[in-house]
Amino acid sequence: MLLNLQSTLIGELLTTKEARRRQQMYDKLASDDHFSSALLVVREHLPSGNACLRINIDATKAGNVARFINHSCDGGNLSTVLVRSSGALLPRLCFFASKDIKEGEELTFSYGEIRVQPKGSKCFCGSFSCLGTLPSEHT
Numbered sequence: 001m002l003l004n005l006q007s008t009l010i011g012e013l014l015t016t017k018e019a020r021r022r023q024q025m026y027d028k029l030a031s032d033d034h035f036s037s038a039l040l041v042v043r044e045h046l047p048s049g050n051a052c053l054r055i056n057i058d059a060t061k062a063g064n065v066a067r068f069i070n071h072s073c074d075g076g077n078l079s080t081v082l083v084r085s086s087g088a089l090l091p092r093l094c095f096f097a098s099k100d101i102k103e104g105e106e107l108t109f110s111y112g113e114i115r116v117q118p119k120g121s122k123c124f125c126g127s128f129s130c131l132g133t134l135p136s137e138h139t
């Protein structure tokens with residue numbers, strides 16, 4: 001069976017100041033193996049490369065099923081797209097299947113390319129292109 005998947009990430013919308021505060025707190029808690037955060041910083045870029053929009057979505061405490069999607073270094077089987085609906089102040093971060101997904105297959109996407117903490121949290125994506133650590137950026 002092939003899935004036709006479309007989902008939106010729901011979570012708290014944070015100011016950048018609050019996102020930075022929480023990220024520091026989550027990094028400390030991450031030393032405990034049982035803690036997992038779901039704070040995503042989405043940046044939209046102009047063709048010049050400059051960021052023109054930043055959205056901080058924290059689904060750690062309140063969110064929907066999309067908060068359980070793990071990272072894969074090979075890009076996974078989902079793509080993220082910012083979708084704008086007329087009348088909405090902010091775009092929504094939506095996930096679309098980027099390839100055929102078999103029943104029971106784990107849903108994954110790439111959390112990003114940058115790793116500012118080379119000895120950061122270990123990545124267990126298991127893909128051939130796994131870099132060994134999860135993506136990390138200065139928030």
Ligand SMILES: C[S@@+](CC[C@H](N)C(=O)[O-])C[C@H]1O[C@@H](n2cnc3c(N)ncnc32)[C@H](O)[C@@H]1O
Nearest residue numbers: 036037038067068069070071072122123124125
């Ligand atoms: C959005 S949550 C994903 C769901 C999470 N695994 C859970 O069970 O709640 C993001 C967190 O999951 C963990 N995670 C996601 N992808 C991972 C991977 N490839 N390897 C190791 N941990 C991962 C990290 O702790 C990360 O901060």
